[in-house]
Amino acid sequence: MQLDRERLLRAYKNMKIIRMFEERLHEEIKTGEIAGFTHLYAGQEAVAVGVCELLDDEDKIVSTHRGHGHCLAKGCDVIGMMKEIYGRADGLCKGKGGSMHIADIEKGMLGANGIVGAGAPIAVGAAMSAKLDGRGKVSIAFSGDGACNQGTTFEAMNMAVVTKVPAIFVFENNKYSENTGVDYAVGTASDIAGRAEGFGMKVWRANGSDFFDVYNTMLDLLDYVRAGHGPAAIEFDTERFFGHFEGDPQKYRGDGELARIRDQRDPLKQFRLKAVELDKIDLSDLDKIDEDVAALIEAAVTQARAADAPSPEDVLTDVYVSY
Amino acid sequence: MTEMMLREAIAQTLHDEMLRDSNVVVLGEDIVGGMGTEGGPESTGGIWGTSGGLFDKFGPNRVIDTPISESAIVGAAAGLALSGKRPVAEIMFADFVGVCLDQLWNQLAKFRYMFGGKTTCPAVIRMSYGAGLNAAAQHSQSVYSLLTALPGLKVVMPTTPADAKGLLTTAIRGSDPVIFMEHKALYAVRGEVPEGEYMIPFGQARQVRAGRDVTIVACGLMVSVAEAAAAGLEAEGIGCNVIDLRTTSPIDEDAILDSLEITGRLVVVDESPPRCSLATDIAGLASQHAFSSLKAPIQLVTAPHTPVPFARELEREYLPSADKVQAAVRAVMAYK
Numbered sequence: 001m002q003l004d005r006e007r008l009l010r011a012y013k014n015m016k017i018i019r020m021f022e023e024r025l026h027e028e029i030k031t032g033e034i035a036g037f038t039h040l041y042a043g044q045e046a047v048a049v050g051v052c053e054l055l056d057d058e059d060k061i062v063s064t065h066r067g068h069g070h071c072l073a074k075g076c077d078v079i080g081m082m083k084e085i086y087g088r089a090d091g092l093c094k095g096k097g098g099s100m101h102i103a104d105i106e107k108g109m110l111g112a113n114g115i116v117g118a119g120a121p122i123a124v125g126a127a128m129s130a131k132l133d134g135r136g137k138v139s140i141a142f143s144g145d146g147a148c149n150q151g152t153t154f155e156a157m158n159m160a161v162v163t164k165v166p167a168i169f170v171f172e173n174n175k176y177s178e179n180t181g182v183d184y185a186v187g188t189a190s191d192i193a194g195r196a197e198g199f200g201m202k203v204w205r206a207n208g209s210d211f212f213d214v215y216n217t218m219l220d221l222l223d224y225v226r227a228g229h230g231p232a233a234i235e236f237d238t239e240r241f242f243g244h245f246e247g248d249p250q251k252y253r254g255d256g257e258l259a260r261i262r263d264q265r266d267p268l269k270q271f272r273l274k275a276v277e278l279d280k281i282d283l284s285d286l287d288k289i290d291e292d293v294a295a296l297i298e299a300a301v302t303q304a305r306a307a308d309a310p311s312p313e314d315v316l317t318d319v320y321v322s323y
Numbered sequence: 324m325t326e327m328m329l330r331e332a333i334a335q336t337l338h339d340e341m342l343r344d345s346n347v348v349v350l351g352e353d354i355v356g357g358m359g360t361e362g363g364p365e366s367t368g369g370i371w372g373t374s375g376g377l378f379d380k381f382g383p384n385r386v387i388d389t390p391i392s393e394s395a396i397v398g399a400a401a402g403l404a405l406s407g408k409r410p411v412a413e414i415m416f417a418d419f420v421g422v423c424l425d426q427l428w429n430q431l432a433k434f435r436y437m438f439g440g441k442t443t444c445p446a447v448i449r450m451s452y453g454a455g456l457n458a459a460a461q462h463s464q465s466v467y468s469l470l471t472a473l474p475g476l477k478v479v480m481p482t483t484p485a486d487a488k489g490l491l492t493t494a495i496r497g498s499d500p501v502i503f504m505e506h507k508a509l510y511a512v513r514g515e516v517p518e519g520e521y522m523i524p525f526g527q528a529r530q531v532r533a534g535r536d537v538t539i540v541a542c543g544l545m546v547s548v549a550e551a552a553a554a555g556l557e558a559e560g561i562g563c564n565v566i567d568l569r570t571t572s573p574i575d576e577d578a579i580l581d582s583l584e585i586t587g588r589l590v591v592v593d594e595s596p597p598r599c600s601l602a603t604d605i606a607g608l609a610s611q612h613a614f615s616s617l618k619a620p621i622q623l624v625t626a627p628h629t630p631v632p633f634a635r636e637l638e639r640e641y642l643p644s645a646d647k648v649q650a651a652v653r654a655v656m657a658y659k
Contacts, residue, residue, distance in 0.1 A: 060402075060405075060406060091439070092439070093437060093438050093439035093441065094439030094440065096436055096437060096439050096440075097438060097439060101437035101438065103437070103442070105405060105441060105442045110406075111434065111438065113430075114429075115425055115429050118398070118425060118426065118429065118430055120395075120398070121394055121395040121396075121397070121398020121399055121402065121426060122398045122399070122401050122405070122426075122430065123402060124395060124398065124399045125398060125399035125400060125401055125403040125405075125410070126402040126403070126405065126406045128348070128350075128402070128403055128408075129348075129402070129406035129407065129408050130406070132348065132384045132408070139402070139406075151394065152394045152395065152398065152425075152426075155390075155392035155394050155395035156392075156395050156398065158392065158395075159389055159390055162389070162390055163387060163389070317440060318435055318436050318439060318440030319435065319474055319475055320435070320475070320477070320499045321435070321443055321497070321498035321499050322497075322498070322499070323477075323499075323526075323573050
């Protein structure tokens with residue numbers, strides 16, 4: 001799939017939506033209006049969008065506690081998501097899930113997940129389903145460098161290899177599992193892809209700050225998996241611009257570290273430079289998108305604030321289909 | 324009606340449901356047996372004899388023999404269910420729930436709720452449970468009390484081959500996650516099984532024996548213990564109404580409360596340890612909703628607050644027995 005003008009503009013827009021969604025949440029959370037724990041994805045936009053741009057609604061993804069980016073990239077409704085994070089009755093999950101449990105099964109988004117490492121086995125099940133259906137669909141487990149240390153992730157990788165299902169393990173190495181550095185926590189000299197390779201999978205590596213590198217590498221990887229060769233894994237080198245959770249004082253960061261990664265590893269900045277170099281789009285196209293997205297996020301927050309809270313009796317519904 | 328063992332009823336039901344609905348997928352450790360060996364696939368057909376022949380008939384994409392990876396098995400079942408399939412996963416021993424509880428509790432059980440009711444999660448997780456085979460502390464537990472406490476799961480425990488068919492069919496065709504618990508000591512129990520379509524609704528207890536003096540509530544293997552006790556007590560002129568719960572979540576509260584209105588005396592027989600258990604749950608129900616009917620303190624016949632021991636003599640002592648149930652019944656009858 002060539003990166004034509006339309007696709008490039010859409011990718012930029014989706015990355016911009018994630019960025020502005022997260023930056024706005026960062027501000028709104030300070031007001032105290034939003035309850036609970038929130039983990040922001042900003043800084044990693046090129047991964048979510050570069051991967052999901054190559055999927056359709058029948059391809060599945062399973063996400064993490066840092067899931068807003070994956071949800072938005074897979075097509076979850078922006079306003080529905082904002083309402084969910086505000087805990088509203090007409091939020092995407094009726095206010096029962098919140099930031100860490102956003103899902104939209106129709107879009108192939110099988111859920112963000114509050115348990116680190118829980119997603120990979122679920123993605124293997126979705127891949128078993130895809131293999132049974134035989135229509136060339138894939139299932140993707142997004143994991144961080146934290147989840148790569150969970151036994152569930154090991155089990156899932158081995159089971160995917162053994163059953164030869166179209167599962168793709170996407171590791172977003174943002175260098176931190178909560179407050180702990182990857183050099184400390186990943187015993188294979190910080191090499192996550194190498195570990196996946198040890199399970200018998202073909203692996204790829206790419207720059208997670210560069211949409212074009214993500215996209216082109218995923219094209220290659222997806223060709224391999226869709227051809228029926230079984231699972232694959234990819235490690236993206238990426239950065240998170242905010243703390244582990246909102247309110248995290250980030251005492252573990254080095255002096256000037258955040259300024260440096262925002263300067264040198266910003267997927268949106270890098271996209272702007274490259275897209276113009278490619279001569280397919282003008283900066284004015286991107287500026288227009290920036291304006292549209294700003295209006296969309298403003299509308300989402302305004303509507304979320306105004307939306308109704310769930311009724312107390314709703315606590316009892318949606319546990320079972322019948323009981 | 325055909326006479327068969329409980330394990331055969333399960334194997335036949337899995338076969339029939341797979342034939343009926345191509346979305347039904349089974350997975351688990353050694354459910355095919357012999358994968359990657361000289362003996363080859365189907366050389367064992369599952370250690371419980373509940374999945375023999377399925378692999379040859381339905382192939383590797385629907386009969387998925389897995390490595391020993393309980394978390395990945397239950398997680399995969401969850402992913403299959405969210406993708407529109409009807410997985411039936413087998414956890415070889417219920418004790419291994421300890422390995423995969425996150426996938427049962429935080430994932431499978433909660434998807435529908437967390438996602439605002441916008442998905443169903445029709446997964447069945449089968450597991451063998453229970454003491455009596457001298458399998459010791461990590462292969463003998465009755466984890467149904469633990470699992471019954473988890474919102475989002477249904478918990479089912481067949482005691483007869485007919486119930487195994489009727490309840491498993493309901494579980495597979497339903498839309499919610501179901502824990503299907505098979506007592507190891509019941510696999511070889513024989514009984515008549517209805518032919519053709521046979522479903523038993525959840526939350527409907529079975530009256531095993533009618534009686535007007537004492538209500539005995541039991542489930543799983545304990546139903547046969549209660550039955551044996553009741554048969555002996557009849558000679559003493561004590562009539563026991565023995566109730567097999569069939570499902571502990573949902574639970575048939577009406578069957579218990581209706582019976583208590585008549586008998587006013589309650590004995591609960593529970594194979595799990597006594598704290599925060601099915602027995603205390605039912606005692607709570609009775610004291611809350613049948614207080615005015617009760618003529619005697621409720622008697623709970625349970626396993627002790629210990630792990631399951633190994634030696635025959637110790638395990639015999641551990642398990643509720645007909646003698647212990649009879650003593651409990653006599654105690655409620657003697658209470659003035």
